[in-house]
Amino acid sequence: MARRSRRSIRSELNAWPGYVDALSTLLMVIIFVLLVFVLGQAFLSVALNKRQQALTQLEHEVAKLGQMLSLERSHTSALQHEVAGLQKTHEADAATATSLTAQLNQQTSERDNAQARATALDEHVAQLRQQLSALSTALDVTENDVRERDRKIDALGMQLNVALAEKVEQLQHYRSEFFGRLRDVLQGHKGVQIVGDRFVFQSEVLFPPGGAELSPEGVKEIRILAQTLRQIAQQIPSDVPWILRVDGHADRQPIHTAFPSNWELSSARAITVVKLLIAEGIDPHHLAATGFSDYQPLDHGTTQEAFAHNRRIEFRLTDR
Template identity: 45%
Template sequence: MAFARARRTQRTIDYWPGFVDALSTMLLVIIFLLSVFMMAQFFLAREVTGKDTALTKLNHQIEELTSLLALERAGKAEAESNVASLSATLDTAQKDKSKLQSLIDANGAGSAAADARVTAAQQQIDAEKQVSARALAQVEILNQQISALRRQLAALEDALSASESRDRESQAKIADLGSRLNVALAQKVQELSRYRSDFFGRLREILGDRPGVRVVGDRFVFQSEVLFDTGQAALNPAGKTELDKLASALTELEREIPPEIPWVMRVDGHTDKRPIQSAQFHSNWELSSARAIAVVQYLISKGVSPQRLVAAGFGEFQPIDQADNEDAYRRNRRIELKLTEK
């Protein structure tokens, strides 16, 4: 009866590792998509910010030019007022000239003074006309500059509109890319799950229902005693025989799985929680790692590609049985094989 209870305990299936791996894969996909989205938002925000700064600068320039135009228009109005005043003065001078001419006819005395007054008035009128002409020329230049700035502003607005349109297209493309990536990842995971199921089914047939070898969730488990002597990391002859079967199944699996699926066979070494007392190994970390590496090296020697193998040591820190008895210690001393993604 005790032997039956022990066999039922050994065949208990632990689904937790597979659930954790699925959640880890999903979390990595979500983090990758969020990273792509945040990078796209960062570059788009920087481009829009630069264009807003350029628009603000142009608006300041337009305001300054508008102020200058107002000043020039005020100067023009003043010049026109002066011209009008000078025209009135000219009319008065012409009237005075007529009067003086009459006086000259009557009396030649004082004609030179009158001529001087007329000449001075004419010179003043010419000077005011030159000032007015310069003011008009400056106003025309300012009008041309304002027109050029308005054209630049319109071009910038067109560029901003085009950029916003490209931003919307980019966001749509990112969303579509994320959707396609999710579909592709789901397909790869589904394909790998199918190959994993076929592989472990094939291993179960090859290795048979022998003691010390079992399937737990998505892992194939060898008890350490099947492959190694107590406290050692060198494979014993019986262990090599079992690994020969595993190597044959792995090389066949390499030929079947498409090369675009990123898979590896992870070999995990585990020990029980009792401290090791050995000159060769100073801790259970070293023993579990050395055993995992020994299995990987043997599989490579049998033709398995090293790019498809990973060795990991967990020491005593991943037990499957928390009890403090020999049966629990024996179950915790194990080599686990897991077909997973890179």
């Protein structure tokens, strides 16, 4: 009887290592599945980050795609939340698996229940794999949608360039008409000339020496210009972004007036002209005043004639 008891005890002891091997194999499978999940999560996170970077680089000029981009970001955010939820679920499952392992090590009498729980865990891991596969498919669909939107953006960009070219052509037409009318009105006026795309008034025509207050003759000249500009402005469509830039220029001679330098003098003269244009009914949204001091000369000579040539007010009809 003693021998039989010993044999029975040895049989039970031999069954225990086989169970430990099975449990080790199960743990390795669980660790492998966790590793696959973590790698899948990393790749999915990298892919989502790339998509987010691609979305943030879209040109801000294409305002019509704002809603589409917002929907795409919302979709990406939903995917991220879903992945985060899956990760939390997986962490909870990992905690459950750890608890099961501890119970199996302490309570050999509950082997059948532990095996059932392990089977349930395998089924849950299979479900996680299916969810990862579905997420991968959804990510592929998202990439295709992004590529399609990129193609649409390129097409819209080409349309925008064509529209901008048309607006520039319209502005060129109205600029030519504006300068043509001014040329007819001011033809023969001393100190007034056209240089390239600019209408140039010598400062002596508009201002007293060293001053920024318009002379009576200067007021008259600017009112003529304002009248012509009002007529042209009525013909320019509201969607053409035009602006009349008033540039003040001085010579390089030091000044001894109330102005500290030629910067202040040239800027003050340009602002004075702009104020009179506004008083004459020109929309201030279409006006700009700039001062260039003596750093944009027309004549680099040192004679009084060269200095007088450089003291000027220029008008340029351009786009914003």
